Amino acid sequence: MDLIDIGIEKGLIAFSNDRKQITYIHQNKKRNYSNPEEQVQAETFLKLILIYGYPVERIQQFVPVTMGSTTKEADILVYADNDKKEPLIIVECKKPEVSELEFEQAVKQGFAYCFATAKTIKYLWVTSGIKDVYYQVNKEQHDENSIPDIPRFGQKTISKYKYAKGGVSGNFTNEPEAGYGNKLEAEEKFFDLEVVSEEELTRRFRLAHQSLWAGGELNPSEAFDELDKLIFCKIWDERHPRRTGEPYQFQIFYIPVPPKASKKKKDEIEQRITNELYDRVVALYAEGKERDPEVFKDNIRLNAAKVRTVVTYLEGINLSKTDLDSKGRAFEAFMGSYFRGDFGQFFTPRNIVKFIVDVLPIENTSRVLDTSCGSGGFLLYALDKIRAKASEYYDETSVEHYKYWHDFAEKNLFGIEINEQIARTAKMNMIIHDDGHTNVIASDGLLPSEDMIKKSGNKEFKYGSFDYIITNPPFGSTVRQTERAYMHQYNMAIKDADWLDVKKQKAKNRANQSTEVMFIEQCYKFLKPGGYLAIVIPDGILTNSSLQYVRDQIEDWYRIVAVVSMPQDAFAHTGAAVKSSVMFLRKLSSKRSDAIKAKKVSVQDKILKDRKFEKQIADWEKEKKKILKDHIGFESHSGKTKATNLGKKEIEATQEFKDWKSEINAEYNQKINDLKDQLADLYLEEKQKALEDYPIFMAIAEKIGYDATGKTINENELESIVPELRNFIDVVNKQDA
Structure with a gap:
């Protein structure tokens, strides 16, 4: 049950039938609940009562505050007495989507309220529901100091930190600095990290990202990289072993301020709080890099203040315990909003990815590769498929369950991505999904296998070693002989002599070749005989007369299993308007492939002879x-x-x-x-x-669960195709066994 439901149950709030209006019962005050800021205020009001323990009688909302010649309204005041004579805490609430600049303005507004109220005011809490900051207010000196949290009801001192494992009372016995006030109690109450919704997590990622680049110090691309690093630190901190009651390191710690300290001294302490947080985060990053060196190669480039800003968005959430689907979708939604412009080609729509993975009989012993993995969508769905299988066989809390899917993620799941930044993002995406990132490498996916192995140090990228390749290669790009030394190693980059060429010219190198064509060949090289390739291709490969040689080569190498046509607008919302299909191919043995080639040559020779072509x-x-x-x-x-x-x-x-x-x-x-x-x-x-005659599964999907803008629609014909194609593949496998 969430706070709103508890608040209703305890008679603290009530709603109109359409839930557009909220009533705060203790004040008999009705407000517009459709307003996002009001939703934050309602949650904060209930937190003060239900979590921090303050009596509702000591809380007043919408309080007029006289500021010079004007009167404004403070959102919430918490009093130290039942008569509401001694204001203790002021709370300023903002909508969740507030920018960093607007949030800073809200902090200034909150302090203005503090300095305009009674001398008894001690604390300020500014919240957007996504970001929280807390301050200890010294009205006499007209200044303030940041603190980890406001005290709970009855707590006389300020805790050194807010978040600890288990969220229970912790024994904190460190003495404050000599001469400092606010000695900490031996027994303190802490919060555990909170599991948040997919929507809120997406919002936190996005706002944290905006806070890094909106000021112009970083561009969005650099900010994305740096946020990735800090998310990595956050996850690493959560995974670090700690006893119940021990604090998390990825949070702001408090340093007490002497009562009569000068402004310079207070500024020094504030900077020390920021620097110590930075040092802890850098230490987490260094430890993570040492254990996991392939994720990030360079250091954190943010200054201490920027790190602190990001921490305020992420410190209180639990990424490790957030539902895998929710945090995966949140990260992908955040990535999509950032990459949709320049890097949209790296993202295959979720429904198409799911369709391909659902169809294929991937097992936990299968070796799976995406040669153009982008953000890792295909790999994640393959991992989720195996995790679901593990749940069919074992209890989800058992060692067997973990080993079943984790061994697959660690040893059998592979990705190649040419863009190093996107490759790092794919690794982060896998880490957020709990594992499978170790075999994602940054490399040109068309390099020869031995070059990839040498560059990455990963010996598993061997030709002829994969059971399944699931991929959406880049469309429309051109590889030129003058630019890529490996081109001559591709059959598709060589123009063979035409069997109808009477001059019998020799084969020669093509000046260039499209990437999608070359990836068909690269995938053939990586697959085992009998292995499956599921690839998104532009329809030109299936229909253009100039590409007949490509279709001929596919026929030599693969058993064509299925072709499923996608709607014209399948990729429109990613910025691509190319009509495409998904082709499922099964690699033939070299013996069968050679036999097909020989039959073709025999047919050609017979035609030339019978028709006396040369004569x-x-x-x-x-x-x-x-x-x-x-x-x-x-x-x-x-x-x-x-x-x-x-x-x-x-x-x-x-x-x-x-x-x-x-x-x-x-x-x-x-x-x-x-x-x-x-x-x-x-x-x-x-x-x-x-040639051997065999059936090919053909289907046309007109509706695939979303429209040209990417908006979800109810109809998805791919779902009905899945069982039919899955059964067809089972028959193919039995026939070829």
């Missing part, structure tokens, strides 16, 4: 030469006669003759091309007769 071309060439040599038909064509008294060489020098010659050449070239087209069509027909 026909030679005859036409001989016929053409005679026509051109003897000017056969030129006079009737030009309307001229030999009466012009021009000699043969003079006629051949005229523009009319040159035009006629070009027409004759074009006429015979057309004859040859028509014959080649006939033979090519005949080859396709005869090839299909000669």
Whole structure:
């Protein structure tokens, strides 16, 4: 039960039937609950009573405060007495989406209220529900000091920190500095970290990110990297072993201030609080880097103040215990809002990813690779699939359950991402999902296997070693021979001699090749015989006549299992408008592949022989030469006669003759091309007769759970395709066993 429900149950608040209006019963005050700021105020009011223990009789909301010639309204005042004569705490509430600058203005506003009220005021709490800051107020000296939290009811002192494991009373016996006031009690109450909703977690990530770049000191890309590092520190701190009652390090600690301290001394202590927090976070990062060096290679580049700002957004939440789906979606939503502009190509829509992973019979012993993993979406769904299988077999709290999915994540799940920043993001995404990040490498996914191994130090990226490749390679990019030394190692980057080329020219390197075509070949190299490739491809590969050679090569290498057409707008909300399909392919053994190639050559040779192709071309060439040599038909064509008294060489020098010659050449070239087209069509027909005939699963999905803007819709035809295609793949596997 959440605070609102408890507040209703205890008669502290009530709502109108449409829940648009809230009534604070103790004051009989009605307010507009549709206002986000009011929602924060309601939660804060209930926290003061239900968590901090203050009697409702000592709390007053919407309190007029006279400030010079104007009167403003303080959100909440907490009094030290039942008669409400001695104000103790002022609370200033802001909406959750408030910017860092607006929050700072709210702090100033809160202090203005403090200095305008009675001398008894001691504390200020400014909250957006997402971010909280607390201050000890010295009205006589007209200054303030930050503290970890306001005291609970009856607590006479300030705790050194707010969050400790278990959130129970902790024994804190450290003596304050000599001459300092506010000696801490031996027995203190702390908060444990809180599990928050997906929506709130997304908001915290986004606001923390904005706080780093909105001032212009960092660009959004740099801020994203730095926030990633701090999220890593937060998770590492939560995983660090500690006894119940021991504090978390990723939080602000309090240093007492002498009662008569000068402003300079107070500023020094405030800076010391910030610096000590920075040192703890840097220590967490260094420890994490040492244990997990492949995640981040460079140090934290933020200054101490920026680190403190981020900590205020994240210190009170529990990332480790937050539901995997919720925190995964939160991180991905945050990433999507940032990367959707320049890096949208790295994100495959969730419904398509889920469809592909649901269809394939991936087991915890399967080796799975994404050659263009982006933020890790395919890898995460594969991990979640195995985690769900573990839950079918074992109790979720058992060692067997953990080992079942964790071994898969650690040893069998692999990703390659060319952009180092996105690769780090994929690792963080995996860490947030509890594991599987160790085999994500930053590398050009088209490099030869041995080069990847040498660059990454990970020996597991071997050709011929993967059971499943699930990927959405980048579309539309071009790889050029002059730019990539590895191009010559790809069959798809070599233009083979055409079987209908009478000149028998040798194979030659293509000047360039599209990335999606080359990834089809790279995936073939990585797969084991019998392994599956599920790949998102532009429909041009399936339909363009100029790419027939690609389809021929796919036919040589793979058993085509299925083609599922996606709607035109499947990728529109990511900035891509290319019509695409998902192709499921199963790698053939080298023996079967060689047999297919041999049959194709045999069919070609038979056609050339039966149709006497070379003789026909030679005859036409001989016929053409005679026509051109003897000017056969030129006079009737030009309307001229030999009466012009021009000699043969003079006629051949005229523009009319040159035009006629070009027409004759074009006429015979057309004859040859028509014959080649006939033979090519005949080859396709005869090839299909000669090769093994097998069924291919074909489907068209018009509705896939979201529209062109990315907004969720109710209809998702992929869900109905999954069981049918899954059964089809089972049949294919049994037939090929």
